[in-house]
Amino acid sequence: xxxxxxWTMPVLFELQDACFEYDGIPALRGLSLEIAQGERVALLxxxxxxxxxxxRILDALHFASKGSVSFDGQRLTPELFQRDDYALAFRRRxxxxxxxxxxxxxxxxxxxxxxxxxxxxQWPKETILSKVAEAxxxxxxxxxxxxxxYRLSGGExxxxxxxSVLVLDPDVLLLDEPTAxxxxxxxxxxxxxxxxxxGSSKTVITxxxxxxxxxxxxxxxxxxxxxxxxxxxxxxEILPNYELLLRANLVHAxxxxxxxxxxxxxxxxxxxxxxx
Amino acid sequence: MKRGFLESTFVxxxxxxxxxxxxxxxxxxxxxxxxxxxxxxxxxLFSLVLAVTLSRKISVVVxxxxxxxxxxxxxxxxxxxxxxxxxxxxxxxxxxxAVPAIFVTPGDPVATFGFxxxxxxxxxxxAMLILRVETAVTFTTLLILCTPxxxxxxxxxxFRLPKEAIAMLAxxxxxxxxLVETASQMLESRRSRTVGILKPAAQRRMAxxxxxxxxxxxxxxxxEVYLAMQSRGFRGDIQIxxxxxxDAWDYLGLTAFLLAGGLAVWMGR
Amino acid sequence: MHIPDGYLSPSTCAxxxxxxxxxxxSALKRLKRMLLTRVVPLISVFAxxxxxxxMFNLPLPGGTTGHALGVTIATIVLGPSGGILAISIAxxxxxxxxxxxxxxxxxxxxxxxxxxxxxVAYGSYRMIAAGSSITSRRRVVSAxxxxxxxxxxxxxxxAIEFGIQPMLFHDARGTPLxxxxxxxxxxxxxxxxxxxxxxxxxxxxxAGVVAYLQAADPALLLSTSGLAGGESLTLRPASGSxxxxxxxxxxxxxxxxxxxxxAGTAWGExxxxxxxxxxxxxVQVSKSANHPSPAAVPAGLQKLATLWTAPFPxxxxxxxxxxxxxxxxxxxxxxxxxLAASLFLHRFLPRRGRxxxxx
Numbered sequence: 001x002x003x004x005x006x007w008t009m010p011v012l013f014e015l016q017d018a019c020f021e022y023d024g025i026p027a028l029r030g031l032s033l034e035i036a037q038g039e040r041v042a043l044l045x046x047x048x049x050x051x052x053x054x055x056r057i058l059d060a061l062h063f064a065s066k067g068s069v070s071f072d073g074q075r076l077t078p079e080l081f082q083r084d085d086y087a088l089a090f091r092r093r094x095x096x097x098x099x100x101x102x103x104x105x106x107x108x109x110x111x112x113x114x115x116x117x118x119x120x121x122q123w124p125k126e127t128i129l130s131k132v133a134e135a136x137x138x139x140x141x142x143x144x145x146x147x148x149x150y151r152l153s154g155g156e157x158x159x160x161x162x163x164s165v166l167v168l169d170p171d172v173l174l175l176d177e178p179t180a181x182x183x184x185x186x187x188x189x190x191x192x193x194x195x196x197x198x199g200s201s202k203t204v205i206t207x208x209x210x211x212x213x214x215x216x217x218x219x220x221x222x223x224x225x226x227x228x229x230x231x232x233x234x235x236x237e238i239l240p241n242y243e244l245l246l247r248a249n250l251v252h253a254x255x256x257x258x259x260x261x262x263x264x265x266x267x268x269x270x271x272x273x274x275x276x
Numbered sequence: 277m278k279r280g281f282l283e284s285t286f287v288x289x290x291x292x293x294x295x296x297x298x299x300x301x302x303x304x305x306x307x308x309x310x311x312x313x314x315x316x317x318x319x320x321l322f323s324l325v326l327a328v329t330l331s332r333k334i335s336v337v338v339x340x341x342x343x344x345x346x347x348x349x350x351x352x353x354x355x356x357x358x359x360x361x362x363x364x365x366x367x368x369x370x371x372x373x374a375v376p377a378i379f380v381t382p383g384d385p386v387a388t389f390g391f392x393x394x395x396x397x398x399x400x401x402x403a404m405l406i407l408r409v410e411t412a413v414t415f416t417t418l419l420i421l422c423t424p425x426x427x428x429x430x431x432x433x434x435f436r437l438p439k440e441a442i443a444m445l446a447x448x449x450x451x452x453x454x455l456v457e458t459a460s461q462m463l464e465s466r467r468s469r470t471v472g473i474l475k476p477a478a479q480r481r482m483a484x485x486x487x488x489x490x491x492x493x494x495x496x497x498x499x500e501v502y503l504a505m506q507s508r509g510f511r512g513d514i515q516i517x518x519x520x521x522x523d524a525w526d527y528l529g530l531t532a533f534l535l536a537g538g539l540a541v542w543m544g545r
Numbered sequence: 546m547h548i549p550d551g552y553l554s555p556s557t558c559a560x561x562x563x564x565x566x567x568x569x570x571s572a573l574k575r576l577k578r579m580l581l582t583r584v585v586p587l588i589s590v591f592a593x594x595x596x597x598x599x600m601f602n603l604p605l606p607g608g609t610t611g612h613a614l615g616v617t618i619a620t621i622v623l624g625p626s627g628g629i630l631a632i633s634i635a636x637x638x639x640x641x642x643x644x645x646x647x648x649x650x651x652x653x654x655x656x657x658x659x660x661x662x663x664x665v666a667y668g669s670y671r672m673i674a675a676g677s678s679i680t681s682r683r684r685v686v687s688a689x690x691x692x693x694x695x696x697x698x699x700x701x702x703x704a705i706e707f708g709i710q711p712m713l714f715h716d717a718r719g720t721p722l723x724x725x726x727x728x729x730x731x732x733x734x735x736x737x738x739x740x741x742x743x744x745x746x747x748x749x750x751x752a753g754v755v756a757y758l759q760a761a762d763p764a765l766l767l768s769t770s771g772l773a774g775g776e777s778l779t780l781r782p783a784s785g786s787x788x789x790x791x792x793x794x795x796x797x798x799x800x801x802x803x804x805x806x807x808a809g810t811a812w813g814e815x816x817x818x819x820x821x822x823x824x825x826x827x828v829q830v831s832k833s834a835n836h837p838s839p840a841a842v843p844a845g846l847q848k849l850a851t852l853w854t855a856p857f858p859x860x861x862x863x864x865x866x867x868x869x870x871x872x873x874x875x876x877x878x879x880x881x882x883x884l885a886a887s888l889f890l891h892r893f894l895p896r897r898g899r900x901x902x903x904x
Contacts, residue, residue, distance in 0.1 A: 061503045084511060091509040102454050103500040108426045108446045115517055120509030128517060148426065150453035281604050288600035295643060322648060329555050329649050332722055377725035397720040405725060408551030416644045428641055440573060440585055447589035448634050455597045476604035484753020487598050491754060492762045498590035502583045512582030
């Protein structure tokens with residue numbers, strides 16, 4: 001239950017008793033875990049369990065107020081991120097897709113959106129143009145190139161958001177509720193994408209409360225509860241553990257009066273509001 | 277009964293959306309302005325607006341208005357739309373201001389009605405004001421109709437504005453749409469919960485509350501956007517890719533614009 | 546209050562562009578120092594908010610409606626620098642996206658509504674609300690008064706810009722080339738509408754939003770409260786640099802006449818002979834009876850005009866002594882005075898929350 005890695009690959013993220021507060025309100029209360037390179041991990045938790053905060057800590061957008069957070073053996077601190085060289089190298093390796101695509105899509109057109117990351121990394125112009133074209137093609141948004149974000153559907157927005165981080169070819173992909181507000185077809189596209197990364201050395205960490213996608217996107221699950229890791233294990237261990245899921249507020253009691261098969265009641269907490 | 281707060285505010289919101297639609301539609305037509313690089317359009321039409329304000333002769337302003345109409349026809353902008361949506365509206369606004377000038381401007385009397393005296397100078401200044409405003413607004417409208425906002429933005433990069441300014445204009449415009457949508461939804465849900473016509477005081481409270489909620493949301497949104505920017509490597513310096521190339525037509529167009537503008541200024545001295 | 550193209554002469558526009566640019570430059574510089582790298586998203590989203598609020602059509606007492614400018618609430622939440630930039634950007638988008646407000650007059654519109662509006666809103670709000678707690682009733686009243694004053698100050702400056710046009714820019718026969726009304730008409734005509742409707746709309750929305758924030762999100766009111774601990778937006782006023790912004794704008798106003806001269810000559814609009822004629826026209830003007838004579842210009846302003854032209858030595862070019870030039874100078878002086886007064890107020894405001902930005 002302590003989230004240690006039983007994996008042959010080197011440890012990528014290591015958190016020890018990490019704490020974090022928003023304006024004095026605790027979001028993480030001494031969270032410890034290890035995630036190895038190449039792992040596909042699901043962070044399961046209800047709203048307010050701290051999974052979005054954890055993703056932001058992993059992306060070094062917030063820094064632990066107590067405890068430690070390390071990436072690739074390097075402890076992540078605000079001071080470290082004052083250095084352009086380290087910060088840019090980290091941003092290139094680790095990418096976060098926000099839950100709300102309107103937050104992520106802040107550029108005037110799809111092309112500008114996808115080109116934003118490469119421009120910050122100051123790649124040469126030709127490289128930028130070819131990589132952007134590649135990423136748009138990969139996510140099937142090439143035809144939307146000159147569209148402004150307000151003329152995209154929900155699924156299109158999500159795909160553009162993914163293209164805008166995949167263009168950097170990151171080693172680690174952090175996804176915050178990637179399928180939450182999508183229609184079934186777009187959902188399965190996103191799930192397919194995460195599956196396609198299987199076998200490569202890419203690490204995918206997905207925060208979600210949608211139990212039905214967990215088996216498809218994760219080899220290992222962390223259940224979060226009130227800013228701590230409540231349980232960890234492989235999906236077949238965690239998903240049938242009804243008591244655990246109930247305690248973590250991931251299922252409703254009344255839905256379970258008949259049987260205990262998780263897949264029979266999709267979409268348990270369908271409304272995912274942002275956590276803070 | 278006048279339209280209430282909700283209705284008239286919705287009309288304003290709808291205008292934002294239609295404006296974007298119209299320009300995207302007009303910009304796709306094959307016409308004179310559409311064939312030119314956005315930078316040429318922006319520089320060219322701005323210089324004609326400048327020429328309008330610089331020339332001191334009515335005849336020259338009329339000539340510029342003719343040029344504006346010609347550009348409109350060549351760019352396949354409907355004259356009907358121009359007359360109805362632009363000229364009549366502007367005439368309404370400007371005439372209110374210009375007409376009294378006919379009587380109060382000192383100068384050579386032309387006719388007297390009781391205590392009111394029309395002066396030649398008054399007539400001329402009123403005509404000048406109306407023509408100037410109409411002509412300048414026509415040029416601006418042509419730019420707006422034939423150029424989607426993203427192209428205007430790209431063109432502004434060529435003006436050597438600070439990169440922050442370009443980035444802020446782009447981002448503001450982008451989030452105007454989101455916030456218009458958010459505000460519409462908030463007002464819409466309030467409307468559905470309201471029976472009958474609200475008293476003005478209640479409408480004011482509703483407006484202030486909506487604005488307050490929107491403000492809180494905006495600050496939160498900006499914090500989130502900032503994180504999203506940082507996550508993708510933003511370090512505080514705006515980086516901009518510009519991939520414009522001017523061809524021979526663009527240079528020709530630019531020369532024509534600047535010549536027309538220069539000529540008007542010289543003729544209208 | 547959006548001045549369209551054609552109402553102001555190119556040289557006036559150029560001067561006001563320069564004035565606005567100075568304001569933008571110092572505001573941006575100051576914000577970057579306070580907010581480090583988060584200026585762009587914060588100001589952009591806030592500008593979008595202001596843009597949307599400007600579309601609210603408020604019912605006013607007496608059965609009319611009016612649009613707020615949004616500059617006061619922007620200034621209360623973001624501080625004057627943030628208010629200046631957010632409102633300017635909203636105005637630029639209105640001009641370039643909707644065609645509301647001219648292109649040549651964009652500098653003037655930003656100067657009047659964003660810069661003057663923001664500074665007056667800030668000065669009056671800080672002064673009237675000084676020392677009151679975040680949730681006090683006095684803050685709501687201060688917000689209303691600040692909004693009312695800000696819009697009216699902006700309108701007054703616009704009226705002065707209109708009013709100096711016929712004196713300075715007319716053809717050989719006295720036909721005004723731009724806005725046709727002298728100060729004696731332009732000021733009352735502009736002010737009646739703003740003292741009633743537009744000022745009220747701004748007062749209503751600002752007070753309403755401040756009251757809402759007091760209950761729902763009081764942290765957003767901290768940054769300009771003058772109280773300790775204003776850290777919600779990390780927008781704590783770093784006082785010294787604000788004063789520099791104001792001094793810059795005030796100094797610019799005092800230098801404006803030079804700018805007008807330079808710009809005027811550059812545009813080929815003024816020549817000494819034309820300016821010499823100004824006097825002739827004015828004489829003619831005072832003789833005809835069917836219009837307000839220059840005597841109708843507020844006496845104080847006229848005094849200022851003489852005050853300003855007096856110090857010029859006798860060997861100065863004749864146009865410097867012309868009455869029109871005097872009016873221009875006094876108009877600019879009036880604005881400069883406004884700023885200097887705000888500056889003075891600012892100096893003596895309680896500055897307990899004076900902590901520098903950190904983190």
